[in-house]
Amino acid sequence: MAYSETVILSGVECDYDPETHIALVYCSNCSERNEVEVFLDENGEPEYAGFVCAKCGTFNSPEG
Numbered sequence: 598m599a600y601s602e603t604v605i606l607s608g609v610e611c612d613y614d615p616e617t618h619i620a621l622v623y624c625s626n627c628s629e630r631n632e633v634e635v636f637l638d639e640n641g642e643p644e645y646a647g648f649v650c651a652k653c654g655t656f657n658s659p660e661g
Contacts, residue, residue: 604635604643622648626655
């Protein structure tokens with residue numbers, strides 16, 4: 598994947614691949630980077646449903 602852009606999720610800058618819509622997002626519990634599907638709305642704002650950390654299993658909500 599080519600993480601050629603960045604998006605701001607919960608106040609944190611994350612690497613983003615616009616072709617696959619994947620961002621590398623850090624877990625709020627253990628700081629593991631997770632591949633998360635993120636789409637940009639018509640205004641360029643990121644939208645995602647949250648994710649479960651692949652390392653510790655913590656649910657990370659989109660609100661942070």
